[in-house]
Amino acid sequence: xxxxxxxxxxxxxxxxxxxxxxxxxxxxxxxxxxxxxxxxxxxxxxxxxxxxxxxxxxxxxxxxxxxxxxxxxxxxxxxxxxxxxxxxxxxxxxxxxxxxxxxxxxxxxxxxxxxxxxxxxxxxxxxxxxxxxxxxxxxxxxxxxxxxxxxxxxxxxxxxxxxxxxxxxxxxxxxxxxxxxxxxxxxxxxxxxxxxxxxxxxxxxxxxxxxxxxxxxxxxxxxxxxxxxxxxxxxxxxxxxxxxxxxxxxxxxxxxxxxxxxxxxxxxxxxxxxxxxxxxxxxxxxxxxxxxxxxxxxxxxxxxxxxxxxxxxxxxxxxxxxxxxxxxxxxxxxxxxxxxxxxxxxxxxxxxxxxxxx
Amino acid sequence: xxxxxxxxxxxxxxxxxxxxxxxxxxxxxxxxxxxxxxxxxxxxxxxxxxxxxxxxxxxxxxxxxxxxxxxxxxxxxxxxxxxxxxxxxxxxxxxxxxxxxxxxxxxxxxxxxxxxxxxxxxxxxxxxxxxxxxxxxxxxxxxxxxxxxxxxxxxxxxxxxxxxxxxxxxxxxxxxxxxxxxxxxxxxxxxxxxxxxxxxxxxxxxxxxxxxxxxxxxxxxxxxxxxxxxxxxxxxxxxxxxxxxxxxxxx
Numbered sequence: 001x002x003x004x005x006x007x008x009x010x011x012x013x014x015x016x017x018x019x020x021x022x023x024x025x026x027x028x029x030x031x032x033x034x035x036x037x038x039x040x041x042x043x044x045x046x047x048x049x050x051x052x053x054x055x056x057x058x059x060x061x062x063x064x065x066x067x068x069x070x071x072x073x074x075x076x077x078x079x080x081x082x083x084x085x086x087x088x089x090x091x092x093x094x095x096x097x098x099x100x101x102x103x104x105x106x107x108x109x110x111x112x113x114x115x116x117x118x119x120x121x122x123x124x125x126x127x128x129x130x131x132x133x134x135x136x137x138x139x140x141x142x143x144x145x146x147x148x149x150x151x152x153x154x155x156x157x158x159x160x161x162x163x164x165x166x167x168x169x170x171x172x173x174x175x176x177x178x179x180x181x182x183x184x185x186x187x188x189x190x191x192x193x194x195x196x197x198x199x200x201x202x203x204x205x206x207x208x209x210x211x212x213x214x215x216x217x218x219x220x221x222x223x224x225x226x227x228x229x230x231x232x233x234x235x236x237x238x239x240x241x242x243x244x245x246x247x248x249x250x251x252x253x254x255x256x257x258x259x260x261x262x263x264x265x266x267x268x269x270x271x272x273x274x275x276x277x278x279x280x281x282x283x284x285x286x287x288x289x290x291x292x293x294x295x296x297x298x299x300x301x302x303x304x305x306x307x308x309x310x311x312x313x314x315x316x317x318x319x320x321x322x323x324x325x326x327x328x329x330x331x332x333x334x335x336x337x338x339x340x341x342x343x344x345x346x347x348x349x350x351x352x353x354x355x356x357x358x
Numbered sequence: 359x360x361x362x363x364x365x366x367x368x369x370x371x372x373x374x375x376x377x378x379x380x381x382x383x384x385x386x387x388x389x390x391x392x393x394x395x396x397x398x399x400x401x402x403x404x405x406x407x408x409x410x411x412x413x414x415x416x417x418x419x420x421x422x423x424x425x426x427x428x429x430x431x432x433x434x435x436x437x438x439x440x441x442x443x444x445x446x447x448x449x450x451x452x453x454x455x456x457x458x459x460x461x462x463x464x465x466x467x468x469x470x471x472x473x474x475x476x477x478x479x480x481x482x483x484x485x486x487x488x489x490x491x492x493x494x495x496x497x498x499x500x501x502x503x504x505x506x507x508x509x510x511x512x513x514x515x516x517x518x519x520x521x522x523x524x525x526x527x528x529x530x531x532x533x534x535x536x537x538x539x540x541x542x543x544x545x546x547x548x549x550x551x552x553x554x555x556x557x558x559x560x561x562x563x564x565x566x567x568x569x570x571x572x573x574x575x576x577x578x579x580x581x582x583x584x585x586x587x588x589x590x591x592x593x594x595x596x597x598x599x600x601x602x603x604x605x606x607x608x609x
Contacts, residue, residue, distance in 0.1 A: 303467075328374070
């Protein structure tokens with residue numbers, strides 16, 4: 001999609017975000033508007049995803065870590081033809097699968113988000129690690145993060161782990177719209193505050209204007225071309241971008257716009273651009289490890305053993321019998337005894353270090 | 359660790375993740391969200407309870423059963439010996455949702471045969487006779503203390519029924535209601551805080567029954583310090599002596 005049309009798509013996503021929050025009477029349109037151009041470019045020109053086959057193992061993963069930007073996500077689903085126009089009107093209603101924060105009731109949502117500090121890196125790491133070491137497929141994991149949630153420690157735990165594992169198929173996009181729920185973030189629009197930290201940890205970091213479609217396009221290209229390390233795109237954006245009654249103004253988080261009709265007019269009115277998302281280039285099958293018989297360990301009645309030892313030995317036996325079994329541990333595997341699995345199946349064992357969350 | 363496990367689970371892998379039972383409290387929000395994500399994740403908490411001994415309370419998982427019981431659609435397992443553990447670890451592979459298994463640091467006697475089945479949602483009656491007066495329900499490390507208590511009581515002519523409730527959630531409601539009918543009172547024994555663990559699972563199972571028995575709950579009520587495992591278990595009234603005293607309160 002050319003850059004002019006992409007600007008129009010960005011406006012369409014804003015209009016739809018404003019509209020569905022207005023219909024619902026609640027929601028987070030301003031948080032959606034800041035990231036509209038970032039997501040328009042991603043979905044139209046960079047994402048590889050077959051919306052008709054969400055289970056295709058070669059699909060990229062797109063995670064909205066800032067789950068409150070659900071109006072934007074659902075506006076995207078309309079643009080790609082996954083959700084019909086009239087379903088958007090059910091947003092936040094009883095029985096609707098368009099919940100206030102996205103959940104896997106929607107087939108294109110892999111993980112529920114809305115508890116900040118989880119989507120980006122924590123979940124992203126699981127997907128990216130699986131892609132690299134288990135599935136051994138080429139899919140990419142894209143995670144849209146809010147700037148406020150960068151205050152969560154779990155994000156930085158995940159930054160460290162992604163760099164340690166060299167997860168170059170993982171791209172984080174930070175929507176730096178400066179404003180949180182009640183006040184400005186600690187770093188405001190200081191993009192380097194985020195980029196410098198990420199670089200220090202071992203990430204490739206790019207700072208851009210998050211409303212400049214050419215810059216966004218180039219940043220995604222650079223992220224995809226970067227090998228050996230994950231990329232973070234730190235994008236300066238305006239919360240409520242495109243609508244003067246809310247743009248860059250505090251106090252409009254998590255509520256419909258005061259005058260939705262005027263806002264839609266200012267955005268140039270409704271549009272109906274359809275995006276053809278590129279399907280995965282590959283039809284490769286995920287790697288599978290061999291399976292055989294499960295022969296569980298046995299103990300004689302009357303002997304003594306710790307149940308933690310039995311856990312580890314049973315896991316090791318289960319892993320021999322079932323190639324789908326993988327094991328993680330928080331760097332206490334010689335205590336939990338999951339080390340017994342690690343010794344026999346090192347390729348399916350993941351050391352997560354002392355970071356229980358991510 | 360939890361979020362990484364969820365990501366891999368969502369890619370179709372059968373994921374197990376383990377750390378100390380105590381440290382599962384730190385990742386609880388991720389578990390809560392994993393349930394909303396409809397993720398199938400198998401978790402293990404080792405070093406459960408005061409039984410760990412000298413390391414003291416910062417290392418003791420004393421709230422984990424309550425945490426995991428509260429998760430929507432979860433399964434909570436607490437085996438008492440090695441063979442039971444192996445069977446339950448294997449069963450977890452085919453469970454949906456969040457499942458949690460609690461393991462013990464120290465050695466425990468193997469009392470179950472390796473070929474025995476331990477269905478999720480089941481329990482095992484370890485002692486039973488027609489003249490049992492009290493039922494004692496235990497799980498994990500306390501099972502062995504309860505068996506010792508049952509021997510001591512039998513020496514005094516008091517027969518107690520002993521139930522190993524290795525499936526804390528879903529708990530074996532049918533068996534619990536049967537033993538509640540057939541004996542005069544119940545004692546629950548758990549190496550966990552009194553809130554939200556085995557004792558309250560048993561009470562919830564019996565709350566809406568006509569002949570609700572009196573129930574004495576043995577649990578970790580004091581703040582532990584450093585001590586040997588045997589001293590810790592004794593100090594909280596979870597050893598055979600404490601169980602005998604609890605049974606006698608009901609006679």
